[in-house]
Amino acid sequence: MNTKKKNNLLTLAIFALVAIILPGCIEDSDYEKQQQESDQLIKDYITSNNIEAEKSNNGVYYEALTSNPDGELPKIGDVMKVKYELRTLDGKLLESHMTDSTLLRFSSNAVIPSGVNYGLDILREGEKIRCYLPSYLAYNSYSVQDEFGPNANFILDIELTGTATEDDIHKMQIDEIEAYIDSEKLGDLTPSTSGLYFKSLEAGTGDEAKAYHTATLHYKRKTLDGSIIQETEADNPLIVSLNTNQLVSGFREGVLKMKEGEKALLILPSDIAFGSSVKVIPNSIREELWENGLIGSLVEPYTIVMYEVELLEVK
Structure with a gap:
């Protein structure tokens, strides 16, 4: 295994721990700088494109695309039927699954990257949102050749089309x-x-x-x-x-x-x-x-x- 891949794997494996511990230990750390840079890049993108989006406490910006205030909120353990599309902040399409719904269980660790989970917990049935995921809630400094580079920020469109039981x-x-x-x-x-x-x-x-x-x-x-x-x-x-x-x-x-x-x-x-x-x-x-x-x-x-x-x- 080459050094770059080893570093990528280490970054991903310890990411959750670093996200919790490091900011409280080291003032103005590299991790904090990455957070600030990612937040600023997303903020600049939203501002320059005149996008109305709200920032949640966890760092994800949300833009409502389709609202359905009467739709049911899924419960923990429900099987969610979702459509989604993922792009990098600079516009590269990485995956589109907007034709047929895919299934996933609604839980705290249902999806990688972790920031997607913060979008799932506010979706009502029939709603569609756009999430702006900062690198520290996505793949951090992990990178994949021909897909995305280190510290990449992402845009995720996700729609909840329904729920089901096991x-x-x-x-x-x-x-x-x-x-x-x-x-x-x-x-x-x-x-x-x-x-x-x-x-x-x-x-x-x-x-x-x-x-x-x-x-x-x-x-x-x-x-x-x-x-x-x-x-x-x-x-x-x-x-x-x-x-x-x-x-x-x-x-x-x-x-x-x-x-x-x-x-x-x-x-x-x-x-x-x-x-x-x-x-x-x-x-x-x-x-x-x-x-x-x-x-x-x-x-x-x-x-x-x-x-x-x-x-x-x-x-």
């Missing part, structure tokens, strides 16, 4: 999975009580997998559109203890239906896969954050996943 999402995803099975002519698959859809692709002749086994297997994890999220390498299978939570529950349940030598297809609604996960905006940097241990999953929130699995050995 049960709503489960039912919707079961319908989506069954439509996929029908369109792909996968046959008559019946889900387990958890919602796992299992199809044996090639019979195995070895021992059945049991919860006390250690399993050696190959897998390919994909989304329903066929995009590969992650897969094992030919010479490096996954070795996992089946009596732990090393696998998401639906993956483990599927492996426990298999015999040595068997190949199978598993389709998992998100509640037995990666659930609410964490939303990374822009999503293009998700893999880099995951590779360096800064987030726990490559999978976006509320994603249906498929596994193509080959169980090589159990012992």
Whole structure:
């Protein structure tokens, strides 16, 4: 890993701690200077463009784009349906998700960068706001080649189109999975009580997998559109203890239906896969954050996943 990447990772990993501790310890510190510079750049942008925006106590400026005072405020734990678009303050479009709503759980750590969370907590259903995120509530001095530089400030347009419960999402995803099975002519698959859809692709002749086994297997994890999220390498299978939570529950349940030598297809609604996960905006940097241990999953929130699995050995 090169020095620049190491510095980037360190910056991001300790950012929250620095934001709390450092300003109270060092007068006129580099961190405070960065805060002041970011605030001034955003203030100048707002002034020069004659924008009516309010600054919250946390440092984010808000501009109302669409108001709906009668709309419901989401509650902590609700699943939010949102549309959004992220640009740098100088106008570079990083990600646009304004056609279809994406899902995320309303909680204090639902989204990276952290400043987005401060926008979510004031949105009513049907409202759209523009948030001006200073670098210290975004990616601080972290930078990503071809995306944004260090101490970048951002503009986020975000709209709350609705809310849902976890049960709503489960039912919707079961319908989506069954439509996929029908369109792909996968046959008559019946889900387990958890919602796992299992199809044996090639019979195995070895021992059945049991919860006390250690399993050696190959897998390919994909989304329903066929995009590969992650897969094992030919010479490096996954070795996992089946009596732990090393696998998401639906993956483990599927492996426990298999015999040595068997190949199978598993389709998992998100509640037995990666659930609410964490939303990374822009999503293009998700893999880099995951590779360096800064987030726990490559999978976006509320994603249906498929596994193509080959169980090589159990012992």
